[in-house]
Amino acid sequence: MKDVNIGICGLGTVGGGTWEVLQRNARIIAGRAGCNLRVARVANRSPRPDLGLGDTPFSTDLNDVVNDPDIDIVVELIGGYDDARRLVLAAIEQGKHVVTANKALIAQHGNEIFDAAREKNVIVAYEAGVAGGIPVIKAIREGLAANRIQWLAGIINGTGNYILTEMRAGRDFDEVLKEAQELGYAEADPTFDVEGIDAAHKLTIMASAAFGVPLQFDRAYTEGIANITPYDITHAEALGYRVKHLGIARSREDGIELRVHPTLVPEKNLIAKVDGVLNAVLVDGDAVGQTMYYGPGAGDEATASAVIADLVDVARTVSTDSAQRVPYLGFESDAVTDHRILSPNEIRSAYYLRIQALDRPGVLAKVASIMSENGINIESIMQKESELHDGQIPVILLTHTVLEKQVNDAIAEMEALPEVEGRVVRIRAENFL
Ligand SMILES: NC(=O)c1ccc[n+]([C@@H]2O[C@H](COP(=O)([O-])OP(=O)(O)OC[C@H]3O[C@@H](n4cnc5c(N)ncnc54)[C@H](O)[C@@H]3O)[C@@H](O)[C@H]2O)c1
Ligand SMILES: N[C@@H](CCO)C(=O)O
Ligand code: NA
Numbered sequence: 051m052k053d054v055n056i057g058i059c060g061l062g063t064v065g066g067g068t069w070e071v072l073q074r075n076a077r078i079i080a081g082r083a084g085c086n087l088r089v090a091r092v093a094n095r096s097p098r099p100d101l102g103l104g105d106t107p108f109s110t111d112l113n114d115v116v117n118d119p120d121i122d123i124v125v126e127l128i129g130g131y132d133d134a135r136r137l138v139l140a141a142i143e144q145g146k147h148v149v150t151a152n153k154a155l156i157a158q159h160g161n162e163i164f165d166a167a168r169e170k171n172v173i174v175a176y177e178a179g180v181a182g183g184i185p186v187i188k189a190i191r192e193g194l195a196a197n198r199i200q201w202l203a204g205i206i207n208g209t210g211n212y213i214l215t216e217m218r219a220g221r222d223f224d225e226v227l228k229e230a231q232e233l234g235y236a237e238a239d240p241t242f243d244v245e246g247i248d249a250a251h252k253l254t255i256m257a258s259a260a261f262g263v264p265l266q267f268d269r270a271y272t273e274g275i276a277n278i279t280p281y282d283i284t285h286a287e288a289l290g291y292r293v294k295h296l297g298i299a300r301s302r303e304d305g306i307e308l309r310v311h312p313t314l315v316p317e318k319n320l321i322a323k324v325d326g327v328l329n330a331v332l333v334d335g336d337a338v339g340q341t342m343y344y345g346p347g348a349g350d351e352a353t354a355s356a357v358i359a360d361l362v363d364v365a366r367t368v369s370t371d372s373a374q375r376v377p378y379l380g381f382e383s384d385a386v387t388d389h390r391i392l393s394p395n396e397i398r399s400a401y402y403l404r405i406q407a408l409d410r411p412g413v414l415a416k417v418a419s420i421m422s423e424n425g426i427n428i429e430s431i432m433q434k435e436s437e438l439h440d441g442q443i444p445v446i447l448l449t450h451t452v453l454e455k456q457v458n459d460a461i462a463e464m465e466a467l468p469e470v471e472g473r474v475v476r477i478r479a480e481n482f483l
Contacts, residue, residue, distance in 0.1 A: 051080060053088040054365045057115035057146075059137060060127035061094035061101065063234035064151050064178065067350030068125065068357045069101050075358075083362040091115050116140045123364055125357060126150040129238055135159050138174070142166045147368065149360040151178035151353055154242070157251035157267040160258075164378040173367060174378065175360035180252045181206055181329045183352035184345040185359060190259045190333065191380035197335025199260040201300035201307075203482060204331035205324050206252040208348035209236045209243035210275050210295045214312075215325040218283055218292075235327050235348040245274035246295065246310045253297030255379075257308055260333070261301045261389065262381035266308070269391035273311035282475060285446050286314050286402060289430060291479065292322040298480065305392040314402050314448075314479035321482050332482055340483045395455040397478075400429065403457075404475035405445040405464055409438055413469045417445055420467075424460040426452050442471060448479060 056072075058065055072079065072087060080086050091107045093115045109115075115124060116137065124141035126134055126148060134155045141148050142163070150156065156163070156176045167174045177187045181204065190199070205211050209230045216226040227244065230236045235243075242248040250270040258265050275295050286293050291314040300307040315322045320342060324330040329347025334340050346352035367375055379386070407413045414433065421428055427450040437443055449457065461474045 052085045054083070054085045055088055055090035055120050055122050056125060056361065057091045057093070057118060057121040057123070058089060058125045058127065059093050059112050059115050060129065061092055061098045062127065063350045064353045064357065065092075065094065065125075065127040066098060066101055067354035068127065069103070071351055071354045071358055079358060079362065083365045085365050087358070087361050087365060090120055091118050112137050113140075116144055116146070121146060122368070123147045123149060123361060125361070126152055126155070127357070129154070131155060131158055135163070138163055139166055142170050142172055142174070145170055145172060147173045147364045149175045149357055149364060151357055152176070153179035153248065153251040153255060157254040157265055160255070160265045160378070167378070168383075173364050173375065175364055176255070177360045178353050178356035180255050181331055181343070182208065182345075182347040182349065183355045184329055184331065184343050184347065185356065186256070186331050186343045187259060188359070189341070189343055190256060191376055194333060194335050194338065194341070195380075197337045199301070200334045200336060201298070202256055202260055202331060202333045203296055203298045203321070203480065204253075204256075205294055205321065205329050206297050206331065206347065207243050207246070207249040207295060208327035208329055208346070209240065210246070210249065211324065211329070211347070212327045213244075214275060214278065214283075214293060214295060217278070217280060220280070230327075233327075234350055244276050246272045247274075249295065249297045249310045253299055253308060253310055256297070256331070257299035257306065259380040260299065261306060262379070262386050263306065263389050263391075264386060265379070266391050269308060271309040271311070271394040271397070275312055277475075278312050278477075282402075282404060282477065285404070285432070286477070287317070289314075289402070289432070289446075289448060290317055291315060291402070292317050293477065294322065294324070296480070301389065302392070305390045305396065307397050308391045309394065309397055312477050314477055316481055319482045342483060395453070395458065397454040398451055399454065400451045400479040401449045401457050402477045402479050403447050403449070403461070406442055406471040407445050408469045408471065409441055409443045410469050414445065416467060416469070417447075417464060420460050420463045421449070424456045424463075426450070426456055426460055
């Protein structure tokens with residue numbers, strides 16, 4: 051059986067997991083790939099004696115991998131934007147295929163990287179970058195190829211979902227984040243997880259693969275979980291909802307919604323039951339209907355599972371004529387459209403609003419009249435006397451589906467009322483499978 055030579059750059063959580071699984075399941079993997087995936091060289095800032103690398107050549111300089119003429123596939127697992135971009139472009143320049151788990155890199159520089167790869171007739175694969183071990187890129191680009199995909203929505207950051215799940219159990223945000231970091235789930239800079247940037251990277255990639263548009267990370271509306279309080283989690287539950295951090299992409303006649311934010315979902319929705327580091331992506335296709343992909347979104351061997359699936363794909367595909375390969379973002383270049391990404395004001399959603407109001411007669415009536423003047427129908431409204439505190443009593447309401455601009459205008463008017471204190475809390479609400 052032929053050897054395909056692999057060079058692994060970065061032996062951290064994912065790199066270490068990839069090494070381990072390649073050793074443990076070598077026979078199974080070779081049986082599927084039709085060749086031996088041989089790790090010919092590894093590079094990392096510091097040695098990993100715990101991995102038992104044996105006589106596999108190790109260096110601290112990534113260039114040693116890129117410049118090794120024996121290496122067929124470079125596996126980029128160092129993370130970040132700049133070093134990774136340089137490394138991947140250099141590997142492509144040398145005519146090597148690339149497998150990466152780096153969604154930041156693909157979301158920001160994917161258009162440039164895929165152009166370079168087309169030029170050199172090499173493959174760049176990135177399954178591990180989106181929803182970790184779940185083969186969701188495979189599902190969108192290949193399994194659902196018959197469909198006009200209308201929307202997709204997912205829990206696509208394991209760290210954020212882990213934090214929200216543990217907060218429900220009454221645990222402290224910072225303590226849970228620290229735990230997620232220790233478990234190897236969080237990004238090197240955990241603000242990427244907390245502020246929704248990591249989820250926006252993944253959503254950007256999925257939206258392009260689903261709708262056939264170029265990667266446009268800068269157009270994604272991004273809101274994280276930092277402002278979600280136990281108070282709102284509890285009150286959302288009283289209304290029959292769970293608070294989940296979702297990425298939502300929807301293709302409409304007038305453009306594409308591309309948004310990442312905390313969302314109320316009815317507790318009976320399947321996606322409301324996805325807890326901990328697990329991810330789930332729902333995809334709605336016109337032929338198949340709704341399908342859901344569920345599994346571990348982060349972690350060493352779970353992510354390695356996707357890295358190695360890409361290695362097998364690349365190893366098998368190299369023998370195919372490049373024109374017959376699966377296109378990078380699912381569509382051939384001449385089929386990519388310029389359907390625009392919508393601005394946040396053009397989004398349509400339902401909304402949970404919490405208004406900190408003074409306990410004075412007529413406040414509810416004023417709130418209701420602002421809502422109605424802005425064309426917003428109220429689904430439910432809640433105010434508990436028992437929560438009267440310092441002369442203030444929160445008003446919680448849930449709207450029907452409206453344009454975000456209507457809600458923003460109404461919030462501005464409410465915040466200007468003398469009876470309303472501080473900012474109005476706004477969480478979007480969506481109803482799924
Ligand atoms: N951890 C996960 O669960 C997970 C899941 C999916 C995707 N990812 C992605 O996989 C990539 C790697 O993540 P990780 O969690 O393994 O990170 P990590 O920090 O554990 O590992 C990165 C490794 O790369 C090495 N490295 C970084 N820059 C280097 C350089 N210039 N030269 C030599 N070595 C260098 C570091 O020494 C480190 O060992 C990131 O892009 C991340 O977003 C991670
Ligand atoms: N930090 C990411 C890793 C997987 O991409 C997460 O928590 O989902
Ligand atoms: Na994946």
